[in-house]
Each structure stands twice: as structure tokens, then as C-alpha cells.
Amino acid sequence: MPTARRPYTPRRPPEERREQLLDAAIAIIARDGYAGISIDAIAREAGVTRPVVYGVFAGLGPLLYALLDRQEQRALGQLAAALPTDLDGGDPGATLILAVRRLAEAVRADPTTWRPVLLAPDTMPAAVRDRIASDREVVRQRLRTLLEAGARQLRVDDLDAEIAAHAAIGVAEYFGRLIVEDPEGFDTERLVRAVGSLLRAVGL
Amino acid sequence: MPTARRPYTPRRPPEERREQLLDAAIAIIARDGYAGISIDAIAREAGVTRPVVYGVFAGLGPLLYALLDRQEQRALGQLAAALPTDLDGGDPGATLILAVRRLAEAVRADPTTWRPVLLAPDTMPAAVRDRIASDREVVRQRLRTLLEAGARQLRVDDLDAEIAAHAAIGVAEYFGRLIVEDPEGFDTERLVRAVGSLLRAVGL
């Protein structure tokens, strides 16, 4: 009796297979964390054998890089939508509150996109971590510019915008992780209120 | 010609061997990150064979847990030394600035202790991560109490101490990671000055 042959998975053009494999990788990360990721696990998750994966990606590193690339596009898009380009003389406080609410909602609505960015551990390939770090720097510079504009507008002259931008990124990523890990247990409005009273304490 | 026998490493009583192995683990983490950790790697680093490691620890999980345990004692000790127990009617601003400086210096002086706590990736055993999470909660509650006392003293009545404590932990851990990853490139005094001007903005 010959050993039963595995039934063929439906054929897909490479581009479609590629997306499917990235989705499989995300599913594993969401279910088992980054520890569970491997070419083998991804192939299994997609109901496919390893050579299929190698047909589309050169290895785990490139696959993870592609994954980040895809999720990063989405994350940066949501970020751009939440953050103003410049202040235009508008009310900096209102702008901040709006940005906070939008970001919190974006992360809550789409944790799958944000998880690989906010929770990338140091077991990720160096290329991936470097990319995330450089994205973070871009966002931080933009934030710094905004903070400087806000400070000018409010006649604050002793703001260290560099440090402040660091701190803002730190808090934002922290709350982002909180949301990703427990979207239900997070109260966006309470956060917004807290930002509101901080603004009041600073004097608008 | 019989294959050359490996020379015996000097014998050590278990307690001493235990410390040596934990030191070896730390060295690997510092050099290669958490990705490089394994019983095998630790044994090699210590110049010893695997069975020696198994003689002291039941496996990688228990070893990492023991490692965290040791470093955590040191970290919590430094934290306790940096954070006041209560405000006692002292100046909350000065207290905060002192705490910030002490913490920054503590992390800079001893990154080896803090790295496993601040940079524990999700590839760490669940037991380890849970322990870190619960430590964080303890610190956060203490912080919340301090913030409430400070708010009372300053006649601030709309502070959400829960959220504020979260934010403070978020920023503190972020800057902590910055220091651990690049102790030289970090300017403690500049950070302290920035906290100072924030305090001034809030009105002392």
C-alpha cells in the first residue's frame, strides 16, 4: 500500500499566494506570538508545503520584511491621517486631542496592522528592526516639528522639543501596546479626558 | 589514536556554578540579544558541557526565570532607592526631579541589570513575562499613590492618576530602553532640565 499522497492545495498565482502567506504569518503571530514563527509553521498554517513558501520568498527574513512592509504601509497611512501636517494657526490643544482619539481608534480597529510594528521583539531580523527604528525616527522628527510650532504659537520658549517628542513616542507606543493586547479593556474617552486635563493644567 | 578528551573545567559547588551560568546567560544576551540564548549556548559560554547546566537548572525556562529573579531583585532595589515612599509634605517637583535623575543614573550605571527587565521580548517564557508584568503593576500602583498624594498637595482635583501612572511607566521604560541601548549617547541632565521646564509649565 503506497503512502497516501497529500491532496493538492488549490493553485494560486504567485501574487495571490504571497498575500495568503503573509496573512498566515500574521495569524500565527496573533495566536502564538513571534516565538511561533517559522517557514514550516507558515506553510502549515496556509495548508501548503515548504517549497511553496520558498517559491515566493527567499527565506524567513525576507518574508518577515515583506510582512512588515505591508503592515507598515497601513500603519503609516493611519498615522498620517491622524496627525496634522502643520498647525496652521489652529488650536494646538484641540489638534492634539483629535490626534490622540484618532490614533487610539485606529489601533483598536486594526490591531493586526499595529501588532507587528508595536510588538516587534529583538528576535526579528535586524533588517526589520532597523526599518521600524527608522520609521520611528521619521515620525519623531515630524512630531518634533509640530511641537516646536505649537510651542511658538503658545509663547513657550523653554521646550526641549527633542526630548518631548521622544517622550510622546514613548507614551504613544506604550498605550498602543496596551490597546493591541487588550482592545476591549481600553477606554479611549478616558484617555482623551486625561489629555484634556493635562492641557488645562499647562494652561490651554 | 583515541579522540582527545576534553579537559575538565574546574569543579564548582552548585551554588557557585549557578551564578556562573546566570552570568554566562547575561553575557550572551548583552552580546547577541535574546535570540542567541539556549542551554547549549550558555554551556559553551561558561566553558562547560550541557549536562552541567541540566544539573543546576531543569531547562531553559527555569534558568531564564532564575535569571530574571536575580536581576529583578537588583532592579527593584534600585527603583525603591530612587522613588520616595511618600511625599511627607516635601516639594513634589523636587522629589520628581530627584527620582528621574536617580533612575537614569541607576540604569546607566548598571544596564546589565535592567536589560532583561526592560527588553524582555515575547519569546521569553510566559512565566517570565507574567512576572515582569506583575512587577510593573506593583510599581504602577505605588506610582499612582504618589501621584494622588502630589495632586492633593497641589490642589489639583481632576488628575486621572491611573492613566497618569500608566503614562509615566510608559515614558520611563522608553527612556530606560534608550539608556540601556546607548548609555553614552544619553544626556541625563538634559532630561532632568526637560522635566524641570515641564514642571514650571504646570505651575511648579
Next chain:
DNA sequence: CCGCAATACTACACCACTGTAAATAAGTGA
């Protein structure tokens, strides 16, 4: 200086994952 318990090492069986060459099935166009 010798016996022996404590401590270390060797060797093996096993598992999970990697990467690739060769075989096979599935569609597609003539």
C-alpha cells in the same frame, strides 16, 4: 596516599526546522 562521593564528560536517540532536487499533478491552449 587512597577510597569514594561529587562533579564533570561522552555518546546517543530524538526532534524541529532549513533548503533543494526530482517527481507529479493540474490546468490551458491548440
Next chain:
DNA sequence: TCACTTATTTACAGTGGTGTAGTATTGCGG
């Protein structure tokens, strides 16, 4: 319906790690 391209599978060789049973060495107490 048949040939052919393309996508998928099987099979194998290699790597690195785990955990343990058995054996050798060390160095201390007498």
C-alpha cells in the same frame, strides 16, 4: 484530447538544539 507549462508535492541531506544514561575524573576526608 494531448502536449506543455506551471504549481505543487515527496524525499533527502544537513544543522543545531534537547534531554538523559552511562562513564570518567577530580579532589577531599581520612
